[in-house]
Amino acid sequence: MVVVRHIEFPSISALVGTWILLLWFNAASAQQKTATDTILLGAVIEGRDTIPMVFMDDVDVIDKLPKRWVRRQTEYNRLRYNIYKTYPYAVIAAGVLKDVYAYMEHIPDEKAKKQYMKSVEKDLKAKFKGELENMTISQGQVLVKLINRQTGRNCYSIIKEVKGGFNAVIYQSVALLFNNNLKKAYDPTGDDKDMEQIVRELEATNYYRYQQYQQQQQSQTTHN
Numbered sequence: 001m002v003v004v005r006h007i008e009f010p011s012i013s014a015l016v017g018t019w020i021l022l023l024w025f026n027a028a029s030a031q032q033k034t035a036t037d038t039i040l041l042g043a044v045i046e047g048r049d050t051i052p053m054v055f056m057d058d059v060d061v062i063d064k065l066p067k068r069w070v071r072r073q074t075e076y077n078r079l080r081y082n083i084y085k086t087y088p089y090a091v092i093a094a095g096v097l098k099d100v101y102a103y104m105e106h107i108p109d110e111k112a113k114k115q116y117m118k119s120v121e122k123d124l125k126a127k128f129k130g131e132l133e134n135m136t137i138s139q140g141q142v143l144v145k146l147i148n149r150q151t152g153r154n155c156y157s158i159i160k161e162v163k164g165g166f167n168a169v170i171y172q173s174v175a176l177l178f179n180n181n182l183k184k185a186y187d188p189t190g191d192d193k194d195m196e197q198i199v200r201e202l203e204a205t206n207y208y209r210y211q212q213y214q215q216q217q218q219s220q221t222t223h224n
Contacts, residue, residue, distance in 0.1 A: 079142070079194060079195065082136075084202065086135070086146060089131075091150060093147050100117070146195075149188070
């Protein structure tokens with residue numbers, strides 16, 4: 001007598017679900033090990049199949065972007081590049097100014113304060129003059145705004161306090177010739193909304209933490 005056994009093969013949906021589950025588990029395990037090496041997922045039951053459920057962000061697929069969108073994306077990419085290039089200097093500038101103001105509070109003599117400021121300025125020029133001179137006009141505009149963002153003060157008021165009102169006027173006059181304005185305030189919810197978004201993106205990365213480390217090293221070097 002021939003015995004015929006009925007063998008049930010898993011359905012395609014079950015195989016796909018199992019594959020997704022394994023793929024997700026391996027990817028997550030490579031980044032982080034939990035106490036039980038288990039990843040909890042939602043599931044959808046269809047008949048006798050239990051299919052893992054993972055929520056994913058929507059993706060818009062567009063055949064061809066309008067020209068205005070392409071131009072807009074190009075401008076955004078350029079702004080992003082300029083921010084990544086200039087942001088470290090804004091962070092360093094904010095750190096140096098904070099340390100300088102704190103240090104000058106303990107210097108009662110105005111002459112000694114001026115000498116101290118000259119020494120700080122000399123050190124900064126020696127370290128960053130070449131790099132800053134190679135910046136483009138648009139990068140200079142971005143740097144001015146980022147310094148305002150990091151310090152809470154516009155560059156004109158900083159220059160006026162550190163180097164005097166006459167020098168501040170001269171710097172402002174030169175800046176205006178290059179379509180820049182040292183007095184213009186940073187506007188994170190208006191004109192500078194894109195810039196704020198990119199900076200937040202930057203600050204969420206390891207790159208930002210590296211720049212913070214550089215800032216600390218720079219501050220220590222300045223006072224030494």
